[in-house]
Amino acid sequence: MRCEKARDLLMTDYLDGEAVEKVCREIETHLAQCAQCRQFAGELKQAASAPFKQAGQINPPDRVWMKIKAQIQNEQKTVVPAARWDLGDLVRLVLSPRSLPVLVPVVALLLFFAIAPFLRKPDPGTRALSAYLFTNVGSFTAQDLSQPEFEGNGLDAVIEEFFI
Amino acid sequence: MQEIPSEILSRAAGGDLDAFERIYKLLSGFVYSVALRYIRNTADAEEVTQDVFLKIHSHLGSFRSQSSFKTWVYKITMNTAINYGKKRARENSRRGDYDTAIETQEVPAEIETRLNREESERAVQDLLARLSPDQRACILLREVEELDYRQIADTLRININTVRSRLKRARESLLTLVKKGVVQHAM
Numbered sequence: 001m002r003c004e005k006a007r008d009l010l011m012t013d014y015l016d017g018e019a020v021e022k023v024c025r026e027i028e029t030h031l032a033q034c035a036q037c038r039q040f041a042g043e044l045k046q047a048a049s050a051p052f053k054q055a056g057q058i059n060p061p062d063r064v065w066m067k068i069k070a071q072i073q074n075e076q077k078t079v080v081p082a083a084r085w086d087l088g089d090l091v092r093l094v095l096s097p098r099s100l101p102v103l104v105p106v107v108a109l110l111l112f113f114a115i116a117p118f119l120r121k122p123d124p125g126t127r128a129l130s131a132y133l134f135t136n137v138g139s140f141t142a143q144d145l146s147q148p149e150f151e152g153n154g155l156d157a158v159i160e161e162f163f164i
Numbered sequence: 165m166q167e168i169p170s171e172i173l174s175r176a177a178g179g180d181l182d183a184f185e186r187i188y189k190l191l192s193g194f195v196y197s198v199a200l201r202y203i204r205n206t207a208d209a210e211e212v213t214q215d216v217f218l219k220i221h222s223h224l225g226s227f228r229s230q231s232s233f234k235t236w237v238y239k240i241t242m243n244t245a246i247n248y249g250k251k252r253a254r255e256n257s258r259r260g261d262y263d264t265a266i267e268t269q270e271v272p273a274e275i276e277t278r279l280n281r282e283e284s285e286r287a288v289q290d291l292l293a294r295l296s297p298d299q300r301a302c303i304l305l306r307e308v309e310e311l312d313y314r315q316i317a318d319t320l321r322i323n324i325n326t327v328r329s330r331l332k333r334a335r336e337s338l339l340t341l342v343k344k345g346v347v348q349h350a351m
Contacts, residue, residue: 011335012328016306018313047342048335051291052307054284057193058200060213065188068217072181 001030003037010041015049165234165309166190173233177224184224188217194309195241201292201304202245208252212244219244238311238319242301249297294341299334302327 006027013019014027031038093099168187175183192213199212219240227233288308292300301320305311306327311319316327 008332011332015335016313016331043342044335044339048291048338049307051284051287052303055197055201055288055308056285058197058285059193060196060210064192064196064210064213065185068188068214068221069181069185071214071218072184072221076179 001026003030003034006030006034006037007040010037010044011048015044165194165237168233173224173227176221177227184221187220191220191237192217195237197308198241198304199245199248201288201308202242202297202300203249203252204289204293205252208248212241212248215244216241235315235318238305238309238315239321242305242319246297246301253297291338291341295334295337299330299337302330303334306331 009019009023009027014024019027031041094103168190172183172186176187195216196209196213199216200206200209203209203212216237220237223236227236292303295303302316305316305319313324313327317324320327
C-alpha cells in the first residue's frame with residue numbers, strides 16, 4: 001500500500017472503524033514498515049481524535065426546562081377551550097336527555113312563530129280598506145302624471161322667487 | 165445518547181408531563197451539548213434545546229420504536245442547530261463582521277467559567293471553532309456522539325462519501341493547525 005492511500009484511510013475508515021478487516025491488515029502492515037506514516041497516525045490520533053473522546057456532556061441550565069414546561073402547559077390550556085366548542089360535542093349536548101326540559105319549549109316556540117302568519121285571517125275592516133286604497137291610489141297616480149307639476153315661471157319654490 | 169424506556173415514551177405520548185420531564189433529563193445533555201458545540205453561543209444553544217424539545221413533545225405519538233425515535237432526535241437536533249447557525253451567520257454577515265467574528269470569537273465568559281473545570285472541553289471548543297460548519301457537524305456526530313457513517317449520512321441527509329470527505333478535510337485542518345501551533349491543547 002502506498003503512503004498516500006494509507007494516510008487517506010487512516011484519516012477516515014481506519015480511524016472510524018469503518019474499514020473491513022482485510023484493509024485494516026494492509027494498513028497495519030504498511031505502518032509496521034513506514035516510520036513516517038506511523039508518526040502521522042500518532043499525530044492524527046492525538047490532534048484530531050483524542051480530545052473529542054474526553055468530551056463530556058454539558059447540561060442546559062434549569063431555566064430551559066422551566067420555559068419548555070410553561071410553553072407546553074400554555075398550549076394545553078389553549079387547546080382545551082377550543083375542544084369544548086367542537087361541533088360534535090355541541091350536537092351531543094343538545095341531544096342529551098338532560099337538555100330535554102329546555103329543548104322541548106324552545107322547539108315548540110320556534111314552530112309557533114313559523115306557522116302563525118299562515119293561520120291568521122284578515123278581519124272585514126282591513127279587507128275593505130285594502131280594496132279602497134287599491135282602487136283610488138291607481139286613479140290619483142294617473143291624474144298626477146297627466147298634468148304639469150307647477151304652474152308659473154318655472155322656478156321650484158317661492159323662496160327662490162323672493163331672492164330674485 | 166441515552167436509551168429512553170418505551171414505557172416512558174408511551175406515557176409521555178399520552179400527555180404525562182412527568183414522563184416527558186424524564187425524557188428531557190435523559191436527552192437534554194445530548195441536545196444542548198451538540199447545539200452549544202455547533203453554534204458556540206449559550207443563548208442560541210438554549211433556544212435550540214427549547215425548540216427541539218417542543219418538537220419532540222408534539223411528535224411523541226408518531227414513534228413506534230426506540231431506534232426511530234433516537235434517529236429522529238439526532239436529525240431534529242442537528243437540523244435545528246444548523247438552521248440557527250445559518251440564521252446567526254446571515255445576521256452577522258449583514259452587519260459585515262461575520263468573518264472577523266469567526267476568526268476572533270472567544271468562548272463566552274459564561275461557558276468559560278463552566279468549562280474551566282475541564283481542560284478537555286476547552287480543547288474540544290478550540291478545535292471545533294476552527295472547522296467549517298459542515299465539517300463541525302460531521303466531527304461532532306462522529307467523535308463526540310460516536311455515530312457511524314450511515315447514521316451521520318442519515319442525520320445530515322448527505323451521502324456516505326460526503327461524510328467521509330468532510331471528516332478527512334476536517335482532520336487535515338486540525339492536524340495542520342496543531343502543527344502550526346494555532347491549537348495547543350491537543351498535543
